[in-house]
Amino acid sequence: MMEKLHTVPVVGGGIEDWRTHLSPPEIHSAGTEILQQAVLPERVYLLFDGIAKFERVVSARSRVTVGLRFPGWFLGAESVIADEESPVAVVALTECDVRALSRERFLSLVRVDSDLSWRISQMHSRELIDRLEHDVDHARASPVARLKRLLHRFMHANDTIQLNKEVHFRLPLDRHELAGLISVPATQLPALLGQLQRDRLIEVRRDRLIILDPLGLRAVDPSRRDVGWPLNVG
Secondary structure, eight states: OOOOOOOOOEETTEEOOGGGGOOSOEEEOTTOEEEOTTSOOSEEEEEEESOEEEEEEEETTEEEEEEEEOTTOEETHHHHHHTOOOSSEEEESSOEEEEEEEHHHHHHHHHHOHHHHHHHHHHHHHHHHHHHHHHHHHHHSOHHHHHHHHHHHHHHHSOOEEETTEEEEOOOSOHHHHHHHTTOOGGGHHHHHHHHHHTTSEEEOSSOEEESOHHHHHTTOOOOGGGOOOOOOO
16 A cells, blocks of 8 residues: 655645755764664655764674765655665764654655755765765775875865865764775774875874865865755755
8 A cells, every 4th residue: 555645735836845844953963873774764864064974783793884974965865765774874973963854744745846856866866976986986096095085075074174275174983984984904094194194185183184285185086976065945
């Protein structure tokens, strides 16, 4: 039996804007599980601010970070559209500001609201392109180039403090997670960070990372495809 969907209100002869159905802001502190693995999400979350990570629970003591999501992303949308349990858990990597749509409401809106449908299509297209680039990078790019690309994306996704040409931010991943995302052993990461320091691209301090040459990182990743896009909510 097909699931009964909520009716979308019609205002002034047209469909009411999907933004009006978003929940009030929900703030999740770093480490909070926003969506569970192996569960069909009850809600889809629009990530307004912060960074979320996809974690694959391997065992009771082992979790693997398999991806990152930045502002502008609809968390859980793919599982809800496909009517499949989520293959990963979604966890707040930094403090995350999200706005929710119930599963039923989201499915109703994505069928009739052209702006929301376009955003979802863009999101999934960008995800596919990013996956293809990721595969090419891991087949051909050096580990240090992969690290540069990842740091560049963090640079744009974080709330940064810009001093002259430098960008300061706290790196939210531990070294094992960072190494895993660029597919190198954790023992190799200090040497890669050391190379970037010798090249005067970065400086690593105890509690933060400083991008000394943002243009040097941008050269390896001119796109900002996975950082989301303007939400224009208001």
